[in-house]
Amino acid sequence: xxxxxxxxxxTDAVAFDLRxxxxxxxxxxxxxxxxxxxxGAQEVVxxxxxxxxxxxxxxxxxxxxxxxxxxxxxxxxRNAYSxxxxxxxxxxxxxxxxxxxxxxxxxxxxxxxxxxxLPVVAELLTESIFPEQExxxxxxxxxxxxxxxxxxxxxxxxxxxxxxxxxxxxxxxxYTSTLDYDAVERTELEKFFNQFYQNGTCMVFxxxxxxxxxxxxxxxxxxxxxxxxxxxxxVNYSLSPAAEKKYRIINDKEGVQGAIRIAQPFFNRHHxxxxxxxxxxxxxxxxxxxxxxSNIREDKGYTYGxxxxxxxxxxxxxxxxxxxxxxxxCEATITEVYKEMELLRQELVEQEELDLVKNYMIxxxxxxxxxxxxxxxxxxxxxxxxxDEQYFYNSIDTIRKVTAEELQTLAQQxxxxxxFYELVVV
Amino acid sequence: MITFERFVLDNGLKVLVHxxxxxxxxxxxxxxxxxxxxxxxDKTGFAHLFEHLMFGGSINIPDYDEPLQRAGxxxxxxxxxxxxxxxCQIPAENIExxxxxxxxxxxxxxxxxxxxxxxxxxxxxxxKEHYLNKPYGDVWHQMRELAYTKHPYRWMTIGKExxxxxxxxxxxxxxxxxxxxxPVNAILVVAGHVTVEQVKRLAEKWFGDIPMGDPYLRNxxxxxxxxxxxxxxxxxxxxxxxxxxxxxxxxxLDKGYYVADMITEILGGGGSSRLYQKLVKEKxxxxxLDCYHFGSIDSGLLTVEGKLVxxxxxxxxxxxxxxxxxxxxxxxxxxxxxxxxxNKTESVIAFEDMSIMSRANSLAMYxxxxxASMMNTELQKYQDIxxxxxxxxxxxxxxxxxxxxxxxxxx
Numbered sequence: 001x002x003x004x005x006x007x008x009x010x011t012d013a014v015a016f017d018l019r020x021x022x023x024x025x026x027x028x029x030x031x032x033x034x035x036x037x038x039x040g041a042q043e044v045v046x047x048x049x050x051x052x053x054x055x056x057x058x059x060x061x062x063x064x065x066x067x068x069x070x071x072x073x074x075x076x077x078r079n080a081y082s083x084x085x086x087x088x089x090x091x092x093x094x095x096x097x098x099x100x101x102x103x104x105x106x107x108x109x110x111x112x113x114x115x116x117x118l119p120v121v122a123e124l125l126t127e128s129i130f131p132e133q134e135x136x137x138x139x140x141x142x143x144x145x146x147x148x149x150x151x152x153x154x155x156x157x158x159x160x161x162x163x164x165x166x167x168x169x170x171x172x173x174x175y176t177s178t179l180d181y182d183a184v185e186r187t188e189l190e191k192f193f194n195q196f197y198q199n200g201t202c203m204v205f206x207x208x209x210x211x212x213x214x215x216x217x218x219x220x221x222x223x224x225x226x227x228x229x230x231x232x233x234x235v236n237y238s239l240s241p242a243a244e245k246k247y248r249i250i251n252d253k254e255g256v257q258g259a260i261r262i263a264q265p266f267f268n269r270h271h272x273x274x275x276x277x278x279x280x281x282x283x284x285x286x287x288x289x290x291x292x293x294s295n296i297r298e299d300k301g302y303t304y305g306x307x308x309x310x311x312x313x314x315x316x317x318x319x320x321x322x323x324x325x326x327x328x329x330c331e332a333t334i335t336e337v338y339k340e341m342e343l344l345r346q347e348l349v350e351q352e353e354l355d356l357v358k359n360y361m362i363x364x365x366x367x368x369x370x371x372x373x374x375x376x377x378x379x380x381x382x383x384x385x386x387x388d389e390q391y392f393y394n395s396i397d398t399i400r401k402v403t404a405e406e407l408q409t410l411a412q413q414x415x416x417x418x419x420f421y422e423l424v425v426v
Numbered sequence: 427m428i429t430f431e432r433f434v435l436d437n438g439l440k441v442l443v444h445x446x447x448x449x450x451x452x453x454x455x456x457x458x459x460x461x462x463x464x465x466x467x468d469k470t471g472f473a474h475l476f477e478h479l480m481f482g483g484s485i486n487i488p489d490y491d492e493p494l495q496r497a498g499x500x501x502x503x504x505x506x507x508x509x510x511x512x513x514c515q516i517p518a519e520n521i522e523x524x525x526x527x528x529x530x531x532x533x534x535x536x537x538x539x540x541x542x543x544x545x546x547x548x549x550x551x552x553x554k555e556h557y558l559n560k561p562y563g564d565v566w567h568q569m570r571e572l573a574y575t576k577h578p579y580r581w582m583t584i585g586k587e588x589x590x591x592x593x594x595x596x597x598x599x600x601x602x603x604x605x606x607x608x609p610v611n612a613i614l615v616v617a618g619h620v621t622v623e624q625v626k627r628l629a630e631k632w633f634g635d636i637p638m639g640d641p642y643l644r645n646x647x648x649x650x651x652x653x654x655x656x657x658x659x660x661x662x663x664x665x666x667x668x669x670x671x672x673x674x675x676x677x678x679l680d681k682g683y684y685v686a687d688m689i690t691e692i693l694g695g696g697g698s699s700r701l702y703q704k705l706v707k708e709k710x711x712x713x714x715l716d717c718y719h720f721g722s723i724d725s726g727l728l729t730v731e732g733k734l735v736x737x738x739x740x741x742x743x744x745x746x747x748x749x750x751x752x753x754x755x756x757x758x759x760x761x762x763x764x765x766x767x768x769n770k771t772e773s774v775i776a777f778e779d780m781s782i783m784s785r786a787n788s789l790a791m792y793x794x795x796x797x798a799s800m801m802n803t804e805l806q807k808y809q810d811i812x813x814x815x816x817x818x819x820x821x822x823x824x825x826x827x828x829x830x831x832x833x834x835x836x837x
Contacts, residue, residue, distance in 0.1 A: 002631065004486040004530050008522035013498030016450075016517065041448060042776050072697070080707070084697030089766045091773030110773050140735060141706070141713040147665040148733070151561045254663070257551070257559045289495045301547025304555050324555050326547075356496045363498020367515050370449050371780055 012355075013362035014400050020369065020392045023379045026215055028204075028223035034215065035379055037207040039372040043111045045208035046373050047118075049125065050384070052232050053103040053196035055171045060188065061180040066138065067192045068098040071105060073134040075127040078120075080134055086120055094121070100171045101314050102384065103196075111209045118221045125197055126225060130189045139181045146178060154324055156251050157259035157425040164247070164421040165263050165318045167240030172313055195230075202227045203383070207376035239316065241265060247423045255426040258330035262321040262337060264419045266310060269317075269385050273410060275398035277310065277319075280407045282357050283349055284308050284340065284415070285321060289360065291340045292321070300336065302329040314385055319414065330424050344411035348404040361399050428785055428801055431622045432793075435629060437638040438610030442789050442798055443625045444617040446782055452618035453515050453782050454524040456532070457790040459613075460606035461508040462585075463578040463646060463724065471585020474505040475549050475594055476602055480512065482541025484531035497523040505583050508723040509794060515783055518619035522628060529632035532612065535603055542596055549591050553584050561664040565731075565834065572658050573672050573727055573830040577649035608639020613793045617786040649674070649725060657831045666713070667734040668834040669743050672727035673823045675719060679795060684807050685819040686719060686728050691767045692759065692816070693717040693730065693750070698766075700750055701730065711738045711746050723795070727830075728823065740833055754820035758813045771808045 024036040058064040072094060073080040087094045092109035105125065109117055149155040159175040166173030204222070206214060267274065278286075285292035285308030292306045306323035325333040368374055382391055430444040465472050480503065481490045494501055499516030514524050557563040566582055574580035585591050614633070616625045652674060676682030693701045694717025705711045715732035730751075734743050778784050792800040 001635070004526070004533070007493050008526050010497045010523055011517070011519040013517055013520075016498075040780065041446075042780050044773075044776050044780065081698060081703055085766070088696045088698045088770060089762070091766075091769035091771070108777065110776060137707065137710060140710070144666055144713040144733065144735065148561055151665060153559065252559075255559055256554045287495070288500075289491050297548055298544060301544040302551070304548055304552040324551070324559075326551055326554065356492065359498050360495040360500075363495075363517050363520075364500055366498065366517055367451055367500065370451055370782075373780070 013359040013366070016362060016366060018362065018366060018369070018396055020378065020389050021375050022389070023376065028219045030223055030225060031228045032202050032204060032222060034204040034206065034218060035376065035383065036205075036210060036214065037372045037376045037379070038210045039207070039375070040209050043209050044108070045111050045114060045206065045210055046106065046108050046376070047114075048104055048106045048205045048380070049121070050102050050104050050203050050205065050380070051197055052101060052201040053192070054099045054101045055174070056101045056235055056237075057196055057233070058192065060183070061174060062176050062184060063188050063192050064103060064196075065098040066135070066184050067130075067189045067197070068096050068103040070130050070134055070138060070189065071096050071124050071128050071197075073138075074129050074131045075123050076129060077123065077127065079131075083120070083124070087117065090117060092117055111211060114211050114214065115217060118217055122221045122225070128193055128197075130186050130193070132186055135184065135186055135189070139184065143178050143181050146176065146181075151252065153251055153255055153257065153259040153425045156249070157261045157423055160247065160249070160425065161261035161263050161320070161421060161423050162318075164242040164423070165265050166316070167242070170237045170239055172316065199226050199230050201232050205376050205380050207372040239265065242421065245418075245421050247421075249423070249425045251425050256327055257324045258327050258424045258426045260321070260323050260325055260330055260333055261423045262334065262420045263318045264414075264421065266317040266319045266414075268313065268315060269387060269391070274310075275395045276402050276406060277410055277414065278395070279357065279361065279399055279402050280344070280410050281308055281310060281319070282361055283353065283407070284344060287360060287364075289356070291343070292337065295340060296323070296325075296333055296336050300329075300332075302326060302333045302336075306333075327426055330426075334422065334424075338417045341411070341415040341417060344415055345408070348408055351404065354404055354407075358399050362396070365396070428779065428789070430789055430798060432798065433626065435609065435634055437634070437636055438641070439629070439633050439636075440613045440793060441625065441629045442613070442615045442793060443620065443622045444615065444782070444785055444789060445621060446617060446785075447619055449618050449782055450518055451515055451782065452518040452521045452524070452616065452620050453513060453786040454521065454528060455511065455513040455615040455617070455786040455790050456528055457613045457615075457794055458510045458512075458607055459611045459642060459794060460510055461506050462581065462583040463507050464606070464642075464644065465578065465581075467578070467581070469590055469594070469598060470581045470587075471549070471583070471591045472594060472598065472602060473510055474583050474585070475545060475591055476599065477503050477505045477510055477512075478545040478549055479535065479541055479599060480531055482538050482545065483536040484527075485534040485536055487527060487530050488536070490527055490531065493523060494527055499524060507579055507583055507720075509791075511787065511790065513783060513787065521616075521620060525628045525632040528614075529636065532607060532609065532633065533636050535599075537596060537600055539596055542594065542599060546591055546594060549584075550588055553588055553591065557582070557584060561662075562668060562834065564662075565668070565670055565832065568658065568660055569670055569672060569727075569830065569832050572656050572832060573674070574649055576647040577724065578646055579649075579722065579724065579726070604639070606642060609633060609636050610638050610640070611642050613790045615786045615790045615793070617782040617789070646724070652828050652830075655826045655829050655831070657833065659833045659835065661835045661837055664834070664836050666736065667740055667836050668732065669734065669740065669747070670729065670731040670832045670834065671744075671747060672729045672830045673828050675726055675728045675823055677725045678721065678723045682819055682822070685811055685815050686823070688764075688767050688771075688808065688811055689754065689816060689820060690717045690719055690728060691770060692754070692763065695767070695770065700753075701747070704750055705732070705746055709746060710735055711743050740835070744831065744833075751820070751824045754816065755824055758817050761813060764811070764813050764816065768808055772805060775805055
């Protein structure tokens with residue numbers, strides 16, 4: 001009989017030699033940089049065009065998001081239906097997303113169809129016309145969607161907490177109202193498109209089983225477009241965090257849960273403490289075995305899940321604690337969150353717990369690097385944040401070496417309830 | 427082509443191994459042949475609650491998650507109306523940790539009262555978060571009760587009502603475990619940077635001595651064929667009127683299932699699909715519209731669901747959907763439209779198969795359906811479908827007496 005009470009021996013994940021696969025880099029004739037990871041067994045590719053066309057660059061609310069959304073809704077040659085039909089016929093997915101600094105167009109398709117699809121992507125990026133009718137449908141449907149979302153406590157709380165942390169005048173803190181949709185004019189989209197897409201600043205990320213001549217294909221189709229030739233306007237915003245720290249809001253009288261958000265403004269990845277704080281955050285609320293989860297879900301049963309994380313922004317970040325808890329236990333949940341902060345300030349993390357978190361972080365990093373899309377995703381984060389692979393190796397080194405004492409010092413600096421905004425939306 | 431090897435332990439545990447040495451990771455996936463359809467109608471939500479309890483400590487190991495995380499692993503699980511699946515991903519060097527943990531909780535849980543007490547609360551919060559505290563959160567609760575009269579698909583995986591979860595008793599937990607969580611009712615799939623020999627040795631070592639258990643003989647009440655159309659009106663505190671309509675479709679292994687799957691793509695798959703183009707873009711009756719099914723093992727529901735643009739009358743929305751559906755029954759679709767759906771299917775399968783986690787899950791799923799090698803013949807089943815098949819099957823299922831309509835009005 002085997003003795004089941006004894007765990008099999010393990011290799012500590014911290015001992016693994018983790019390598020970030022280097023990415024191929026080249027530039028098209030117009031200086032558009034391309035980053036590529038050629039790997040994987042399936043005959044699939046992902047190609048992403050990243051433009052500096054996020055809401056950072058808009059002068060009126062949701063112009064960036066609307067422009068990005070309507071890129072698929074009409075060119076000089078095709079209407080929205082034929083654009084969709086073209087991509088879907090090849091079993092391809094063309095998605096677009098608008099973020100704060102950047103906005104993207106992403107193609108997922110079988111490797112064998114790349115050549116047919118690239119020219120139509122280029123058409124969208126150069127010939128989009130933003131038909132009035134498409135804009136009207138978009139406004140109508142987005143307003144309806146917003147109306148439904150505003151009934152959800154989590155949606156409302158996410159908007160408000162960002163406003164408190166960054167201020168409504170900052171791209172990270174602003175949000176959309178029905179009136180904003182009404183105010184969008186076609187000509188504003190054309191203008192934004194002209195400046196930030198047609199003549200914009202672009203980079204390309206590609207991953208998967210790439211066609212051997214992808215560089216030539218990209219250069220043929222995109223290399224002579226007037227991209228990356230004008231200097232991006234320098235836009236600066238000042239943060240204006242709210243003065244009041246605590247908020248309780250009733251959004252739905254009948255609500256049976258409250259969305260709790262507790263957050264403070266935080267530095268970005270360039271701060272030398274950032275990787276250490278990631279370790280501290282993991283212990284605090286960053287994974288299933290974290291203290292918040294063990295206490296508030298696994299011991300008290302107040303919630304289905306509670307998480308803490310550092311917001312993934314480029315210029316500034318925020319340290320956020322987020323959960324939906326039973327309406328009658330919201331205040332008790334907040335008390336427990338602060339108790340966990342206090343424990344981290346007062347007591348050293350025990351070696352056993354620290355080792356576990358280190359192993360977990362390295363193991364999950366290893367898993368996160370499994371596959372071409374994951375690898376290019378990591379490269380993209382580094383490149384957009386002005387970092388390089390050294391950041392990857394430094395982070396690993398930090399996870400290996402960080403001590404309980406250092407974590408306690410960081411907790412004393414950063415995990416003080418009075419620094420946090422606190423919000424409950426029922 | 428996904429290659430795998432299969433062997434069966436003496437206690438009936440089926441083991442599948444899929445080697446992939448391009449990754450440093452390994453996945454251990456255990457699928458138990460039990461889901462919400464196997465529940466007692468008075469104790470619904472139990473299979474899912476039970477999934478939570480599987481993390482509350484086993485007979486020899488007080489905590490499941492901690493040793494796994496220490497070994498650099500991550501895990502999760504899900505429950506559907508048909509099955510329950512547990513999976514972990516771990517650096518391949520440490521794979522034995524996963525065998526140790528999974529085998530001990532198959533041997534026996536600790537049946538901790540504290541764990542039951544806490545997880546009842548956690549699941550109640552999950553229930554509230556996803557189904558009570560969201561506008562339209564009860565749509566599927568209502569639709570299942572309308573569309574099914576006998577078959578246990580008439581309740582949701584989370585359960586019919588909160589009280590069923592709140593009243594779960596430790597004796598129910600034990601009984602459920604020893605009935606369903608036995609080697610003979612489970613499938614183990616190991617994928618990634620492992621060898622068949624290694625998995626054989628580890629499976630024998632850790633799972634070999636677990637008592638076989640009795641095979642579970644599923645004998646669920648059959649849903650009688652529907653003979654007249656059902657319509658239900660609901661009034662709720664939501665901002666927009668919504669419409670959800672379903673038709674009974676074939677079970678997972680029947681040919682009709684594949685045809686139904688393609689029909690959902692024709693009607694609702696993407697910006698060039700029929701319902702989206704006609705009703706969202708041209709007529710502007712709906713602000714969003716989806717067509718889907720749940721991939722149910724027993725006979726499921728082909729579903730159309732959407733929210734009405736303000737000012738549009740419910741009866742006009744219903745008629746407009748019926749008109750589009752009628753077109754599938756009265757005329758053949760064009761070949762290029764069928765080809766588009768086939769191309770899409772080819773692409774979906776290729777993307778799904780990228781991760782070892784997803785491959786392991788699919789192998790377990792097909793083995794549960796009868797044979798894991800179906801994973802490699804699935805695409806062909808779609809390729810074989812003709813425009814005539816689409817029309818004939820549409821004529822078969824899109825009959826008024828086979829339909830269930832939920833008219834969801836904003837107060």
